[in-house]
Amino acid sequence: xxxxxxxxxxxxxEIQARVRELAARIDQDYADKSVLLVGILNGAxxxxxxxxxxxxxxxxxxxxxxxxxxxxxxxxGVVRILKDMNTSVVDRHVLIVEDIVDTGLTLSYxxxxxxxxxPASIEICAGFRKPEAVAARHVEVKYLGFDIPxxxxxxxxxxxxxxxxxxxxxxxxxxxxYS
Ligand code: 5GP
Numbered sequence: 001x002x003x004x005x006x007x008x009x010x011x012x013x014e015i016q017a018r019v020r021e022l023a024a025r026i027d028q029d030y031a032d033k034s035v036l037l038v039g040i041l042n043g044a045x046x047x048x049x050x051x052x053x054x055x056x057x058x059x060x061x062x063x064x065x066x067x068x069x070x071x072x073x074x075x076x077g078v079v080r081i082l083k084d085m086n087t088s089v090v091d092r093h094v095l096i097v098e099d100i101v102d103t104g105l106t107l108s109y110x111x112x113x114x115x116x117x118x119p120a121s122i123e124i125c126a127g128f129r130k131p132e133a134v135a136a137r138h139v140e141v142k143y144l145g146f147d148i149p150x151x152x153x154x155x156x157x158x159x160x161x162x163x164x165x166x167x168x169x170x171x172x173x174x175x176x177x178y179s
Pocket of ligand 1: 043098099100101102103104105106107151152153154158159160
């Protein structure tokens with residue numbers, strides 16, 4: 001897989017070190033609260049597994065699956081819930097765990113949707129964020145792994161055509177792979 005990348009943005013060690021820092025902040029912020037981690041399938045599986053295991057406080061986990069991209073390649077902000085949570089979020093401290101924020105439209109929809117269900121609080125933890133999300137400010141990511149360039153990236157849960165999710169680092173896919 002490594003040979004299919006034009007560059008490695010972050011190694012496994014760099015990601016794991018950052019994840020431990022985020023988990024320590026989450027531990028502090030939710031020390032006296034019961035936090036419900038909501039992972040967004042499929043991309044956030046690695047982030048969810050690593051952040052939750054680096055945490056030292058209790059947490060519960062649930063999952064949602066949404067279709068973030070419509071038929072095109074650009075995010076439309078029109079999001080369909082393919083799988084909803086099994087847990088009620090009423091009066092719960094919800095922490096959404098997402099892989100990457102590109103435009104932020106997907107998360108902004110999701111936050112509005114979950115907010116209408118009356119949680120006690122709702123925050124976002126994401127592995128990576130692209131410049132467009134910073135510019136558009138659709139959502140605020142409280143716990144962010146890394147800011148990255150706007151290139152199409154794979155690894156650490158992120159796929160191209162269903163592959164590369166199991167790369168332990170994050171890299172830019174070489175155009176030769178899709179040409
Ligand atoms: P947004 O609504 O923030 O524009 O889109 C977020 C979603 O688009 C992510 O959850 C992810 O599924 C997908 N996405 C955005 N950028 C990338 C990328 O560079 N690589 C991959 N594999 N997926 C991406």
